[in-house]
Amino acid sequence: DxxxxxxxxxxxxxxxxxxxxxxxxSLCEHLYYHILFGVAEVLGLAKFDEDDLYDALDDLAxxxxxxxxxxxxRYLQHKKNPPRLFLYDVTSSYLEGEHNQLAAFGYxxxxxxxxxQIVLGLLTDxxxxxxxxxxxxxxxxxxxxxxxxxRILQQQFRVTExxxxxxxxxxxxxxxxxxxxxxxxxxxxxxxxxxRRLLGEGVLQLPLFSETICEVEHEQLRYVxxxxxxxxxxxxRRLTDKLEKLxxxxxxxNQKVQQQSxxxxxxxxxxxxxxxxxxxxxxxxxxxxxxxxxxxxxxxxAVARHLELAGCYVITTDVAAAGxxxxxxxxxxxxxxxxxxxxxxxxxxALEVRPIFLxxxxxxxxxxxxxxxxxxxxxxxxxxxxxxxxxxxxxxHTITLPDAMAALSRLCLLHYPANKSGEVVTKLPHxxxxxxxxxxxxxxxxxxx
Numbered sequence: 001d002x003x004x005x006x007x008x009x010x011x012x013x014x015x016x017x018x019x020x021x022x023x024x025x026s027l028c029e030h031l032y033y034h035i036l037f038g039v040a041e042v043l044g045l046a047k048f049d050e051d052d053l054y055d056a057l058d059d060l061a062x063x064x065x066x067x068x069x070x071x072x073x074r075y076l077q078h079k080k081n082p083p084r085l086f087l088y089d090v091t092s093s094y095l096e097g098e099h100n101q102l103a104a105f106g107y108x109x110x111x112x113x114x115x116x117q118i119v120l121g122l123l124t125d126x127x128x129x130x131x132x133x134x135x136x137x138x139x140x141x142x143x144x145x146x147x148x149x150x151r152i153l154q155q156q157f158r159v160t161e162x163x164x165x166x167x168x169x170x171x172x173x174x175x176x177x178x179x180x181x182x183x184x185x186x187x188x189x190x191x192x193x194x195x196r197r198l199l200g201e202g203v204l205q206l207p208l209f210s211e212t213i214c215e216v217e218h219e220q221l222r223y224v225x226x227x228x229x230x231x232x233x234x235x236x237r238r239l240t241d242k243l244e245k246l247x248x249x250x251x252x253x254n255q256k257v258q259q260q261s262x263x264x265x266x267x268x269x270x271x272x273x274x275x276x277x278x279x280x281x282x283x284x285x286x287x288x289x290x291x292x293x294x295x296x297x298x299x300x301x302a303v304a305r306h307l308e309l310a311g312c313y314v315i316t317t318d319v320a321a322a323g324x325x326x327x328x329x330x331x332x333x334x335x336x337x338x339x340x341x342x343x344x345x346x347x348x349x350a351l352e353v354r355p356i357f358l359x360x361x362x363x364x365x366x367x368x369x370x371x372x373x374x375x376x377x378x379x380x381x382x383x384x385x386x387x388x389x390x391x392x393x394x395x396x397h398t399i400t401l402p403d404a405m406a407a408l409s410r411l412c413l414l415h416y417p418a419n420k421s422g423e424v425v426t427k428l429p430h431x432x433x434x435x436x437x438x439x440x441x442x443x444x445x446x447x448x449x
Contacts, residue, residue: 020390057358064369065156066131071376074159075129082157085126085187085332088149089339090142093353101361104138119146120343120353120368123152126165128338129379132156133372135365142167146175163187163319165332180318187317187333190223195314198223209312215326222381223275224315224326232311241306242279247296249275254293265292268379345378346371381442388441404438411435411446 053222076082095103101222103116110117132152136145146166153159155297164171164179167188171179171408178297190198198204202234208214209227211288216223253268269287272294276282286304315333317324347353358364382401386391389398399407404407416425428446431439 046405054363057363057370059361059366060369061362061366064365067369067373069156070132075125075131082159083125083161085165085335086131086149086153087124087128087157087336087339088120088121088146088170089124089336089343090121090145090170090251091168091343091347092119093356095349096148096355097357097359099359100356101359102135102137102364109139118356118368119145120346121149122339122342122372123149124339124342124344126332126335126340129333130342130372130375135361135368137217138405142170143172143175144170147178150158150178150184153184154182162441163317163324163332165336166302167336176318178275185313185317185319187319187329189333190316192309195309198314202316206308209309213326213330217321220318222317222319222321222329224317224329226313226315226330228311228313230311232307235310236307238301242281243285243296244300246272246276246279246285250294250296257292265289265294269294286348298342327403342375346375381412384442385438387446388437399438399441404442407434407438 092106092109094108094110094112094117096115097103098116100116100118102118104180106117106119108115119136119138119140121134121161123133124189124386125131132149134145134148134152136148153162153164159428161184163185165187166175168191171186176186190277194270195204203218204216204223204225208216208225211229213225213389213424214225216225233396249272253272257263257265257268266289269289273282273287278284284299284302286299288295288297313331317329319329353368356364356367358367381404385404410433411429414427414429416427417423418425431446
């Protein structure tokens with residue numbers, strides 16, 4: 001099995017590389033010394049530099065599948081049985097540079113326009129425990145990444161029976177065909193056009209959507225229908241808010257036309273139309289000029305059609321009813337939120353994928369894989385803190401992972417000058433009671449200097 005200590009050291013080496021990447025070594029030799037040699041002293045590492053860190057990333061990328069296999073074997077030893085559900089989702093991470101070998105323009109989920117990006121695919125169990133991660137070129141579509149996950153499950157993890165859970169738009173015709181050829185099942189959700197098509201064909205009916213889960217079977221497929229009333233109310237309020245803002249813009253423009261004789265009414269129509277299109281109101285309203293004034297006229301039928309599916313969603317699967325009931329199918333798809341939580345932890349939490357100071361594809365993959373390994377460590381630390389301190393989000397008197405890391409960050413190496421010749425004595429402060437409790441909960445002992 002892959003040694004846990006080596007795993008921790010690789011993570012530490014990598015994040016040292018991130019810190020070093022933010023500074024020019026020749027301008028920050030003092031910081032560079034303490035990062036490389038102070039930490040090397042604590043961890044018992046030999047002398048290394050940034051080239052060793054790059055080599056570590058190359059080595060990590062080369063051995064990624066073997067490490068994932070070893071960790072999966074350990075996972076099976078702990079869980080006793082392989083998972084039946086595998087959750088999969090993708091996200092993107094934008095780049096500040098322009099020379100990464102995997103960088104490309106694509107659908108940017110970060111809302112960053114004009115930025116090159118990479119696409120990340122994360123495979124987990126039903127509890128969100130990371131099992132494998134892959135990096136794709138930035139212009140890769142979500143469905144095109146599914147085949148790679150099937151290969152991981154069948155060839156790398158030797159899984160023969162499973163249910164693949166993917167987000168809406170992920171498991172489309174090609175993905176379903178690949179899963180069927182591999183004799184694997186799937187759970188996914190329908191897009192809005194797909195739902196409307198089934199409504200038009202009479203397979204589904206609007207009255208079936210309610211807070212209570214409803215199931216429809218058609219041509220060996222199962223459709224699980226539900227309506228989230230709170231989400232429907234939120235959609236309706238958002239539409240009302242957009243219409244009110246558009247009306248305010250129109251009134252401001254009309255007032256300006258009245259007060260300034262040189263203002264042409266038709267000149268203000270174009271930006272108003274662009275705003276409406278950008279906020280997806282173009283089909284819900286009609287704009288026209290009347291007597292030099294812009295008039296907005298809502299389209300009741302279009303508005304009603306827009307709101308008829310508010311809060312409604314359909315989950316579909318080819319799993320037989322004997323294997324999973326409708327509630328289990330529904331809850332399995334909702335479990336994808338755990339993958340989204342993992343993505344947030346990797347992208348914007350303590351384990352930041354960005355910024356990426358790398359160009360080679362192998363090192364980029366090693367970088368992302370290292371973030372996944374660190375995520376596994378974070379999840380393990382959270383579980384140990386929860387088991388010791390009964391940590392929950394509603395109990396403010398327990399110790400969360402950020403609390404623990406903030407407390408342990410005060411355990412810093414202290415350097416004392418021993419004499420005038422420049423010799424330095426390094427000491428580690430004695431932990432207080434809070435430190436001891438946290439370290440004991442994490443099953444971590446301080447290094448002996």
